[in-house]
Amino acid sequence: MIARIYSLYVLDYIISSNIEMLLRWSFFLTQFIKPFFLKQKKSHMRIGGFHKLSVVDYPGKVAAVVFTQGCNFRCGYCHNPQLVCPSLFKAPIPEQYVIDHLRKRQGKLQGVVVTGGEPTLQKDLVDFIIKIKGLGFLVKLDTNGSHPKILAMLLSMGLIDYVAMDVKTAVAKYKYCAPELIQESIQLIINSGVPHQFRTTMVKKTCSVEDVHSIRQSIAGASHYVLQPFIASKDMIDPSLALEEQYTDEQFSVLAARFDV
Numbered sequence: 497m498i499a500r501i502y503s504l505y506v507l508d509y510i511i512s513s514n515i516e517m518l519l520r521w522s523f524f525l526t527q528f529i530k531p532f533f534l535k536q537k538k539s540h541m542r543i544g545g546f547h548k549l550s551v552v553d554y555p556g557k558v559a560a561v562v563f564t565q566g567c568n569f570r571c572g573y574c575h576n577p578q579l580v581c582p583s584l585f586k587a588p589i590p591e592q593y594v595i596d597h598l599r600k601r602q603g604k605l606q607g608v609v610v611t612g613g614e615p616t617l618q619k620d621l622v623d624f625i626i627k628i629k630g631l632g633f634l635v636k637l638d639t640n641g642s643h644p645k646i647l648a649m650l651l652s653m654g655l656i657d658y659v660a661m662d663v664k665t666a667v668a669k670y671k672y673c674a675p676e677l678i679q680e681s682i683q684l685i686i687n688s689g690v691p692h693q694f695r696t697t698m699v700k701k702t703c704s705v706e707d708v709h710s711i712r713q714s715i716a717g718a719s720h721y722v723l724q725p726f727i728a729s730k731d732m733i734d735p736s737l738a739l740e741e742q743y744t745d746e747q748f749s750v751l752a753a754r755f756d757v
Contacts, residue, residue, distance in 0.1 A: 540619040545562075559608055566582075573734070607633055610624075610636070611637075621646065637659050644677055656690055660694075663694050692718065712755060720757055723755055
């Protein structure tokens with residue numbers, strides 16, 4: 497009887513010891529060996545430019561600016577064709593380079609502007625902004641408003657501190673995406689309570705005075721709306737716009753005084 501009890505005790509000791517050893521080895525494998533074999537998730541952020549310091553892109557804040565590659569619009573007056581046209585894309589800047597730099601600038605920069613191109617086309621935009629917010633920065637998003645579902649997600653998660661949306665012309669005249677998507681984004685922004693700005697570049701061919709009237713109706717309730725003058729450049733997507741009739745400085749000033757909010 498005593499021998500039997502002793503045998504059971506020894507067996508229990510062996511099993512307990514093996515379980516403890518197994519747990520220790522499991523912990524070791526998890527903490528030290530596993531990371532060498534697991535591949536880190538590859539970021540799909542395509543970053544085409546990075547300005548390390550700006551005092552004009554985020555109202556009232558000292559910020560860095562991240563330019564994403566890719567856009568679903570082809571606005572002729574766009575000055576950044578290298579961020580819009582795939583044939584002009586350069587090798588993307590690694591996301592980790594941007595994050596590492598921002599980490600070094602904690603306490604010096606106040607915010608980060610994510611612009612484009614069109615940022616809401618980026619597959620990893622949400623994860624990227626989460627990383628920026630995790631470093632303690634405010635985030636401003638520049639968008640054309642064509643992806644309201646992404647915008648709604650960012651706003652509902654509290655990841656955006658300021659939104660600037662370009663309204664190209666009267667919503668009903670949009671041709672690069674459904675007008676309903678633009679109006680949905682407008683309402684999301686206005687109803688979010690987040691500081692925002694709507695803006696329109698005054699190209700005479702695409703935006704008449706009547707169109708601006710329509711835009712003002714579409715953004716009723718917005719806290720800030722500003723007209724921007726057309727500025728000709730050899731780098732525009734459509735350089736021929738420089739040869740077309742545009743609003744004069746005097747005409748633009750009258751329109752800005754009349755419609756800016």
